[in-house]
Amino acid sequence: MRAGSTLNRRRVRPASRALARTLGLSLPLWLAACAFAPSSDAPKMPAPAHYGAQAQPEQTVSAQGTSQRFDVGAAPVAAWWKAYRSDALNALVDEGLRNSPSLAAADKNLLAAREQLKAQIGASLFPSIDLGGQATRQRNLGVPTFGPPTALYNVFVGQVQARYAFDLFGAARYADTALAAQVDQQARQFDAARQALAANIVTGAIAASALHAQIVATERLVTLAETDARETERRAVLGSASRSDALLARQNAESIAGSLPAMRAQWSSTRHALAVLLGRTPDQAPDDLAFDTLAVPASVPVVVPSTLLASRPDIQAADLALKGAAAEVGAATAQLFPSLSLTASMGKGGFNWTTVMSNAGSLWSVGAAITQPLFHGGALLAQRRSAKAAYDAAVEQYKQTVLTAFKNVADTLSSLEQDNAALAHADAASQAALGVFRDADARVRHGALPPSAARGREQQYLNAHLSTLRAAGSRLSDTALLFYAMGVPPAEPQTASESPAGANVAPSP
Template sequence: MNVPFKTSVLALAAVLTVTACSFGPGGEPPAMPSPQHYGAQAQPSKTVTADGVAQTFDVGATGAPQWWRLYRSDALDALVDEGLRNSPTLAATQRTLAAAQEQLRAQVGASTLPSIDGSVQVERARTAVVPGLGPQQVQYNFFAGQIFTHYTFDLFGETRYMNSASAARVHVQAFELEASRRALTANIVASVINVAALDRQIALTERLVEVSNAVASEDEQRFALGSVSRAQMLESKQDAASIAATLPALRQQRTCAVHALAVLIGRTPDNAPGVPDLDSLALPAHVPVAVPSDLLRSRPDIQAADAAVKAAAADVGAATAQLFPSLSLTASMGRGGFSWPTVFSGAGALWALGAGLSQPIFHGGALFAQRRASIDAYDAAVLHYKSTVLSAFQDVANSLAALDNDAQTLASAAVAADAAHAGFDDAASRHRMGSLPSTATHASESRYLNAQLGAVRAAGQRMSDTAALFQAMGELPTAQQTAASTQ
């Protein structure tokens, strides 16, 4: 090949490669609305004060990298760290990502660089010949050693598009790993809060059962003395039994929650961890509310959907490039002969050089159908991205509304519990002075215990919904993560 012709071929290849940029969509995610506020109504700047805390919504703040530490519980921190370290599900996702990254490196190396292979052949053979024309058989040795190389020019960008699609899918897996990590963290925190709240509810319910049994026992004695009706005695027994029937369900909920927590952190259920007391968990006073533009970059599910759009766009380009010609070069060189002296002599030189150009002509419409399918898949990826963003906005809106309503619920429950506590104290004092029967004291204590149960449920729900908001906010990627995702 002479130099001018070689230069022309290279120039043509460069022009065609640049032209290939228009074979597929750009892969940029569609523009999404940027609402002024997430919910149907604008969230307040802070919630009402409940249990001594008014949570402030820090609009424009980014998610905290280790938000669970805001609960200021060393025991909770230790459980989350153990889960991130030992969870087999998270470890499996990490290994799957590592395998995908290695497969991508193999694909890029095999498709963008020439392949070079070597072979060595040593053969001892015997061949029969035609009778009367020489010896009845011929025995000979054959020695050969060759190096082969092959390279396919990416004239229309098919290889580049395919590698881009594979790289984008690796990014999808990386973002899914981050989503799994954040989901694991949120599940551990929610499980700890749930178990702590159930512990408190079980303790209160156990005391409520004791009080109701005492009332039933007193009414049974009073009925024997004729001071109360049989209907009242039976009603007291029914109330005591109904309250006692709630205890097994609470204990079962706690058992299942503890078992689930053990599995989340990589333990067997029989080795379930201890859980901190509900009072040892501090409710975060400040919660971030990222602006929508930051939310698009901070949530791994949205980032994964973005990467899926890029992968689908590259698939369109690859499917289009398959319609155009493909040019490949092959070459080989080596030494061969029927004896070692021949192999190393001038007569033993072996070489070959070839070029091939192929153009799809008729494939039964398969190539065009594949291109149409890739376009439909791209449209589906764009719609999935839109759906993911809208779902993320919904998550944030629901979490913000939940925190505001949780605070109001807890504030009302706390007022009810305080009033019931004051009423119980008054009843106990009057009973000690002999001006009130014990049944009235028990009834007052029961009202107080029920009010406390409502406050505990409200406090646990508020803590859980706070964790859900941190989860919904995501976390803005660091500069290193951003650089790695663009490689």
């Protein structure tokens, strides 16, 4: 045991000198390690003067007494659903953000990713120290005639072992940077999932409410058409109406009634989907909101294109994917260069407890190892080329994500502008039809017209009213989609690099 210790002592000074020479030679190379990775900055993107093919107006046409203003340059709104001024809608969104299993799963996955980042940083940037103990009983066989007799003996060993790998060229720190970027990307995806959940709840609640209002109007149409059909059939029996008139009236009543099942199925499906978004079972679907109590927001933010890059979680995630890909190139490049590690151990050992507890049982060792890859069948170079290709793909993907975001905003702005125009015309037609119906109803009460005339005018009004309901629902839903398209306020997202585990993992010169 002591002979081994003496041999280790003789090797300490040469190993120390070799370590010093290695560090001296590697310092200039380490300073150059910062160039191992390509630029992690996002490519410059064009800043269009406006999103669509034509510049959006300052405000939309007035529909149902409201003209929506496009507030260009405004910041995104965090709890934008409160702009509808509906306590019931606010309660639904709050419940969904609190109880949604999918959002909770994303939150837990993000927490797991952050803990994995801490584990990798701790394993790569700090030494490892382990305590080990061993107690064995052994039996050695002697050689008959020439060898010693069979021997039984015990061995007791207890050691503290330490190991540290010097990150000379930033391989570990590049790998940590890549993982930190992935965790931050997952955090941005969580922000996007949260905003998408809120938008889906709002649009789902609006759709269910609008469908319910349309079903009520259609049921009234069915009642009127059925009354007309029965009256025409009685008149045909009496000879005051033709058989064709009776058949046409019956066809109209059945056609209108036939539209109800599909509408009711869509309404039920929308309510079931909304219940699941809230974390409920479908049989616990919430009651429909009163459609006429939903106030359309009079002002909607339009973030300028340069600011949209920092407010959209999908663009932020693409930027972080690019940064992670750049760090992966640096890690793959650093793998081509030497690696240096130190090991040390100290403990006690012997064939019995007396020896273990005495100075004679002292054990220790110190060593250094340096490894330079020479031949790996081209694997390391192929890995670097793969990382470089993935980086180039991340650059192009970032560009595509930005362009898609611009298109999303342009489409939503255009849809909202046209929604207001369509609603203005539909509401004007509905009001005109309502006036005609009221006039006809008054004349019927005075005996100037038969009751069928009032029913016909009411049917015309209800058809116009259905168009108004659909246009109003589209305006409410597209307003929510525009709020969603603007992204989140810059101060809202939290990144993995804000935690102690994510700090200072990037290679620095």
